[in-house]
Amino acid sequence: MKDTCEGRYEAVEIRAIKVHGSSNDFYLIDEMSRELAITEEERSALSLAVCKRTGEDGADGILFVQASNTADAKMRVFNADGTEASMCGNGLRCVGRYVSEKLGKDELIIETMKADLAVKREPEIYQDIPTFRVEISPVLKSTKALPMNTEKDEIIQERLPFLDDELIFTTLSVPNPHLVSIVSQEVLASDKQEKIAKYVNGENEWFPDGVNVSFINVMSDKDIFVRTYERGVGFTNACGTAMSASSLVTKWERSLEDEVLLNVYNPGGMVKCQVHDMPEKTWIDLIGNATYEYKQTITVDLKHREVQFGNKEIHEEEVAAYHAFVNHVKEIVGAI
Numbered sequence: 657m658k659d660t661c662e663g664r665y666e667a668v669e670i671r672a673i674k675v676h677g678s679s680n681d682f683y684l685i686d687e688m689s690r691e692l693a694i695t696e697e698e699r700s701a702l703s704l705a706v707c708k709r710t711g712e713d714g715a716d717g718i719l720f721v722q723a724s725n726t727a728d729a730k731m732r733v734f735n736a737d738g739t740e741a742s743m744c745g746n747g748l749r750c751v752g753r754y755v756s757e758k759l760g761k762d763e764l765i766i767e768t769m770k771a772d773l774a775v776k777r778e779p780e781i782y783q784d785i786p787t788f789r790v791e792i793s794p795v796l797k798s799t800k801a802l803p804m805n806t807e808k809d810e811i812i813q814e815r816l817p818f819l820d821d822e823l824i825f826t827t828l829s830v831p832n833p834h835l836v837s838i839v840s841q842e843v844l845a846s847d848k849q850e851k852i853a854k855y856v857n858g859e860n861e862w863f864p865d866g867v868n869v870s871f872i873n874v875m876s877d878k879d880i881f882v883r884t885y886e887r888g889v890g891f892t893n894a895c896g897t898a899m900s901a902s903s904l905v906t907k908w909e910r911s912l913e914d915e916v917l918l919n920v921y922n923p924g925g926m927v928k929c930q931v932h933d934m935p936e937k938t939w940i941d942l943i944g945n946a947t948y949e950y951k952q953t954i955t956v957d958l959k960h961r962e963v964q965f966g967n968k969e970i971h972e973e974e975v976a977a978y979h980a981f982v983n984h985v986k987e988i989v990g991a992i
């Protein structure tokens with residue numbers, strides 16, 4: 657945005673699509689033909705202003721889709737608090753769908769902060785649910801990658817008494833940072849996750865950049881439930897990178913096969929995670945919905961932190977199809 661002659665910013669109109677992956681929702685903004693003429697600070701402020709939950713408006717983050725020199729497109733992801741993250745699994749499925757339909761190809765590569773990742777349209781996970789597979793990589797065990805202030809090189813299924821006396825934790829970067837614990841239903845129902853997550857995402861000596869915190873409840877050798885308190889957001893309906901990290905931790909803890917396919921249930925629905933834990937390389941494929949909720953023009957005047965949301969052009973059929981899927985998932989979870 658440019659300062660006008662009176663020193664006021666022009667309000668700028670942004671065409672956005674509200675999208676979600678497993679009900680983890682984002683505004684998708686296409687900058688492939690022309691990037692928004694905003695500074696990095698304004699990009700962060702834009703995310704903070706637009707994602708603020710007020711009534712039906714707001715989101716967990718913004719997905720900026722930009723041109724790339726190395727891939728079909730580039731994804732940048734900003735959390736609701738204005739911080740930029742290196743990766744977003746649920747968001748990558750939505751960006752993958754958008755670019756797939758824009759370029760007319762079902763297999764593509766999307767550039768992210770740390771890697772160019774494979775994205776592929778998949779058979780529908782449920783009736784009328786656009787479904788995509790995205791590569792979650794790199795997977796790093798080193799605590800330095802999070803970063804975490806500890807002498808330990810890795811934390812794999814270990815107690816962390818400074819967080820909790822009983823729970824066993826694993827830290828992983830995929831490549832954004834995750835702290836994961838397999839817990840009982842009882843612990844899942846307690847306030848432990850919120851207390852731990854608020855501590856490690858506030859002033860603390862261990863995780864200087866914060867960390868996404870997930871609790872896993874193992875339902876069977878092919879079904880898990882994951883709830884995540886996301887860095888820069890708070891509790892969300894789902895976190896794609898967290899569900900991927902949780903699948904790998906479950907594979908290790910339950911000694912499952914190297915390429916186990918897990919159903920990962922979450923408060924926003926269900927995805928599948930195909931673990932690839934090979935001697936030469938470890939990565940996870942995250943498979944799930946990429947749903948468009950509505951198109952909307954958002955008018956933003958950053959100088960005055962004013963945001964106006966225009967009328968919604970709702971994708972009624974997609975919204976209805978996803979509701980039907982969630983009801984189907986609830987029946988399955990109830991039966992497990």
Ligand SMILES: N[C@H](CCC[C@H](N)C(=O)O)C(=O)O
Pocket residue numbers: 680733735740741742743744745746747832833868886887888889894895896897898
């Ligand atoms: N809050 C995350 C970024 C969004 C990741 C999540 N929405 C996903 O689907 O992976 C972080 O700061 O690392």
